[in-house]
Amino acid sequence: MIEVAGAAHPLVAAVVVSAVLGVGAYAVAALETGIGARVAGHPLGVTASLRAPLAQAALLLARPAVVTERPDGPLWVLAPALYAALAATALSVLPLATDFAVADVRTGIVVFGSAEVLAMVAVYLHGWAPNSPLPLVGAYRFIASGCSFLLLSMFVLIAAALPAESMSFGRIMASQQEGLWNVLRQPLGLPLFAVVALGVSFFGPLDFSDGHELAGGTAAEVSGPPALAWGWARRAMLATYAIASAVVFLAGPSGPWLPGPLWLALKALAIAAALVWLRHTVGRVQIDRFVLVAWTVLLPLAFLHLAIAGVVTLA
Amino acid sequence: MTGVVVDVAFWIFAVASAWFGWRVFRTDSMVRATFSLLASFAGVGAIMVLLLVEYVGVALFFMMGVEMVVMAIYMVAFMMNPAGINPMQMLHQRRVATAVGVAVAGALAAVAVAADLPEAPLVAPADTIRALGHELMGGSMLLMQTVGVTLATTMVAAVVLSSARGRFGPADDGSRPPPLDPDEQVEAEPAQAAARGDGHGHGGHG
Amino acid sequence: MLTDLLPRLARHAPVPVCLARGLAATGVTTRLRADPDVRLVASPRQATVLVIAGAVPRAARDAVLRVHDQVPAPRGVAVVGDQSLVEWLDLGDVPVLPADDPVPGLRRLHEQLLAGAGGSPSRGPADNPVEWSGVGPHGQGGEGMMGGKPYGRPMAMPPQEGRDGLALDRLPLVFGPFLPALPAAVQLEVGLQGDVLEEVRVVPLDLDAGVVGSSRPLSSAAGRYLAAVAELCAVAGLDALACRAARVALDPAPEALADLRRRLRRRGGLRQATDGVGRLPDGRDATDRWHRWLDLAAAAAAGEHAGHDRVDPRELGPALVGLELGHALVTLSSLRLELEDAVAAPLGAGA
Numbered sequence: 001m002i003e004v005a006g007a008a009h010p011l012v013a014a015v016v017v018s019a020v021l022g023v024g025a026y027a028v029a030a031l032e033t034g035i036g037a038r039v040a041g042h043p044l045g046v047t048a049s050l051r052a053p054l055a056q057a058a059l060l061l062a063r064p065a066v067v068t069e070r071p072d073g074p075l076w077v078l079a080p081a082l083y084a085a086l087a088a089t090a091l092s093v094l095p096l097a098t099d100f101a102v103a104d105v106r107t108g109i110v111v112f113g114s115a116e117v118l119a120m121v122a123v124y125l126h127g128w129a130p131n132s133p134l135p136l137v138g139a140y141r142f143i144a145s146g147c148s149f150l151l152l153s154m155f156v157l158i159a160a161a162l163p164a165e166s167m168s169f170g171r172i173m174a175s176q177q178e179g180l181w182n183v184l185r186q187p188l189g190l191p192l193f194a195v196v197a198l199g200v201s202f203f204g205p206l207d208f209s210d211g212h213e214l215a216g217g218t219a220a221e222v223s224g225p226p227a228l229a230w231g232w233a234r235r236a237m238l239a240t241y242a243i244a245s246a247v248v249f250l251a252g253p254s255g256p257w258l259p260g261p262l263w264l265a266l267k268a269l270a271i272a273a274a275l276v277w278l279r280h281t282v283g284r285v286q287i288d289r290f291v292l293v294a295w296t297v298l299l300p301l302a303f304l305h306l307a308i309a310g311v312v313t314l315a
Numbered sequence: 316m317t318g319v320v321v322d323v324a325f326w327i328f329a330v331a332s333a334w335f336g337w338r339v340f341r342t343d344s345m346v347r348a349t350f351s352l353l354a355s356f357a358g359v360g361a362i363m364v365l366l367l368v369e370y371v372g373v374a375l376f377f378m379m380g381v382e383m384v385v386m387a388i389y390m391v392a393f394m395m396n397p398a399g400i401n402p403m404q405m406l407h408q409r410r411v412a413t414a415v416g417v418a419v420a421g422a423l424a425a426v427a428v429a430a431d432l433p434e435a436p437l438v439a440p441a442d443t444i445r446a447l448g449h450e451l452m453g454g455s456m457l458l459m460q461t462v463g464v465t466l467a468t469t470m471v472a473a474v475v476l477s478s479a480r481g482r483f484g485p486a487d488d489g490s491r492p493p494p495l496d497p498d499e500q501v502e503a504e505p506a507q508a509a510a511r512g513d514g515h516g517h518g519g520h521g
Numbered sequence: 522m523l524t525d526l527l528p529r530l531a532r533h534a535p536v537p538v539c540l541a542r543g544l545a546a547t548g549v550t551t552r553l554r555a556d557p558d559v560r561l562v563a564s565p566r567q568a569t570v571l572v573i574a575g576a577v578p579r580a581a582r583d584a585v586l587r588v589h590d591q592v593p594a595p596r597g598v599a600v601v602g603d604q605s606l607v608e609w610l611d612l613g614d615v616p617v618l619p620a621d622d623p624v625p626g627l628r629r630l631h632e633q634l635l636a637g638a639g640g641s642p643s644r645g646p647a648d649n650p651v652e653w654s655g656v657g658p659h660g661q662g663g664e665g666m667m668g669g670k671p672y673g674r675p676m677a678m679p680p681q682e683g684r685d686g687l688a689l690d691r692l693p694l695v696f697g698p699f700l701p702a703l704p705a706a707v708q709l710e711v712g713l714q715g716d717v718l719e720e721v722r723v724v725p726l727d728l729d730a731g732v733v734g735s736s737r738p739l740s741s742a743a744g745r746y747l748a749a750v751a752e753l754c755a756v757a758g759l760d761a762l763a764c765r766a767a768r769v770a771l772d773p774a775p776e777a778l779a780d781l782r783r784r785l786r787r788r789g790g791l792r793q794a795t796d797g798v799g800r801l802p803d804g805r806d807a808t809d810r811w812h813r814w815l816d817l818a819a820a821a822a823a824g825e826h827a828g829h830d831r832v833d834p835r836e837l838g839p840a841l842v843g844l845e846l847g848h849a850l851v852t853l854s855s856l857r858l859e860l861e862d863a864v865a866a867p868l869g870a871g872a
Binding site: 062214 | 531532537562564702715754761765787789792793795845850851
Binding site: 075105106107110111113114117118120121124125140143146147150291296299300303 | 344353373374377384385387471
């Protein structure tokens with residue numbers, strides 16, 4: 001058997017994962033509307049912010065999907081599905097309550113990292129399949145950014161695994177219940193992981209694959225329901241990363257008085273709000289500059305972070 | 316999971332792996348071939364997880380993921396061929412490749428059939444990851460750590476060196492491509508090449 | 522129930538508009554940008570309504586029809602300005618929207634489409650104008666392993682014989698003239714290697730045949746600079762800030778202008794997208810250029826008219842070689858006013 005500390009029944013797993021991804025992506029979209037309207041200078045009420053994503057989704061459902069000249073049809077359909085499935089895989093290894101994860105496997109951070117790597121494949125295929133130059137350029141840029149931020153993710157997660165003496169996210173959470181939260185114990189971790197979160201879900205300043213200057217990049221040729229699927233999948237990925245950040249750095253679902261899932265939701269929402277605020281206030285970095293900074297500044301910082309985490313754990 | 320579920324899962328992944336492996340040679344595009352290969356490897360990774368080699372199985376996903384992505388973009392970088400609008404002939408050296416393929420497959424099958432494999436059912440050991448770490452690293456922990464740091468440093472240094480923005484300004488400032496003919500004047504404009512012949516094509520991947 | 526609920530919900534979404542802009546269309550662009558009820562989308566695929574505005578070069582007719590066909594059917598079309606664009610494009614019964622208040626007409630068109638109106642039928646040439654399949658040794662439509670012109674598009678070829686046969690292919694492509702990041706009436710002709718430009722020409726559209734439609738620039742000089750800043754914000758992914766900048770462009774009151782300048786100049790904001798980008802031989806990068814726009818806007822609001830330089834697009838190519846495509850597009854976007862004025866110069870002051 002796979003070594004699993006606690007594995008949910010497949011049916012429970014499917015319901016929980018789809019519910020969390022659905023609500024999470026919706027929350028991210030609502031935050032985007034609300035914070036965006038505030039930055040734009042015409043603040044919206046809570047009701048209007050909550051309604052906007054639904055209205056946008058309904059509009060996309062009402063519009064037709066287009067087909068380009070000689071696309072790779074199956075891959076074009078599969079790309080958003082693969083991307084969403086990877087978000088679901090990454091979510092399934094995270095503890096959602098102090099005593100519940102869909103599958104708290106012992107190789108948690110490796111599964112999470114694999115989902116991250118394969119997300120690169122999904123985005124690439126989404127840009128490649130429509131057989132159109134601007135999406136392909138977007139796909140290219142995503143790979144360039146992905147090869148730069150994936151190492152950061154691994155170093156940050158390994159550093160978090162050191163005090164827990166385990167690669168399971170459940171143990172990483174538990175290690176913070178006993179000691180300090182990782183956000184204090186490993187102060188460089190959360191900012192570095194935020195870079196990864198923005199990168200993987202190609203959001204805001206790191207929106208290399210779907211940028212406006214490329215006429216929407218990999219999404220330049222999608223409309224209607226496929227556009228809805230893609231938009232939902234990338235927000236589901238961002239929500240998954242917000243939850244992962246909350247688990248790894250803010251002790252996830254553990255906290256006094258309130259039930260665990262509520263704590264997790266509050267912490268994840270705070271992180272998601274910060275990421276969305278960055279999306280509306282920081283311009284998209286040029287890819288060449290990002291790659292340079294990632295390799296020459298962020299990666300050495302991640303080394304340093306790992307070394308400090310190791311020394312602190314041994315001390 | 317019960318034994319039946321594991322058996323069924325094994326056969327699904329095994330057949331899918333073989334099918335995707337076959338697709339590698341049947342597509343007309345580098346990207347489709349590359350990601351078919353990735354799907355084939357992912358099936359093998361899943362089988363490894365079923366065989367309780369959990370860490371290696373999961374690690375196979377991300378190792379092959381990165382490798383195949385890099386391979387795909389290099390191949391498309393070589394031939395800007397968006398979405399395979401220009402179908403490509405993906406096979407070359409067919410006779411040699413067929414002979415080698417049949418021989419290797421036969422040898423592996425012979426090993427599987429003829430070898431004296433242990434029959435005792437495997438019980439999940441208490442801590443496979445720790446055991447794997449000791450097995451891999453064992454007495455050479457210091458060596459492995461040194462190699463790891465050296466490799467990482469080399470990667471960062473290579474990126475820094477290849478960066479267009481050097482410490483003393485643009486790295487390619489004032490440089491010009493060397494001439495094809497050693498006697499040629501450096502200033503001369505290289506002649507435009509004629510259309511490429513059949514011999515130039517994709518690299519040796521497949 | 523659901524079939525009833527979806528259209529009702531969809532009506533609350535902002536109208537996704539694809540804007541095909543000619544020269545001097547800042548007035549319309551900025552009004553649409555500033556209105557929360559409209560979303561200017563990056564790609565025609567994401568739009569329901571195509572809006573054609575400004576003084577459109579006659580040479581761009583095929584391009585307009587191509588963008589028209591790229592908006593998924595059922596699609597709406599509207600022009601801003603006068604009847605001449607409608608007659609020239611010959612797209613049937615196309616409404617003419619007033620330049621100073623285009624949004625209600627757009628919304629009406631959008632809601633008719635959601636309610637099931639047929640929309641404007643496709644006009645472009647057939648999808649597959651060039652026979653190509655079956656040509657070449659592998660039926661790939663080219664010479665050897667690459668090249669050829671499937672669908673009338675030239676495919677990648679290695680640019681020249683390399684020393685070791687490892688020369689990378691170069692894919693010839695033309696972008697524009699209606700790509701949102703590009704200044705009006707300009708095409709970008711590139712040889713692309715991956716996402717890096719090996720060869721670049723910034724080509725102004727041929728204006729010898731003249732332009733159609735009336736130009737509606739913003740009335741205030743300050744507004745024009747701020748509108749260009751708003752477009753740059755949108756290209757950099759800052760759509761909310763772009764909306765704010767567009768609103769200030771429509772009404773450049775001194776306090777609002779000062780507030781906008783403070784917000785934009787923050788270290789983390791738009792500068793992240795433009796610092797060090799597109800540094801031209803004069804030593805200025807994109808950040809310097811939009812800072813100058815802001816200064817000129819402030820000066821114009823105070824009654825001084827310093828004016829900006831013109832940049833000939835044809836001289837810009839060499840500075841863009843070796844850049845990543847997005848980097849080059851942001852560079853061009855940071856030269857929007859300078860390039861558009863140079864392109865429109867032959868038309869005289871009227872444009």
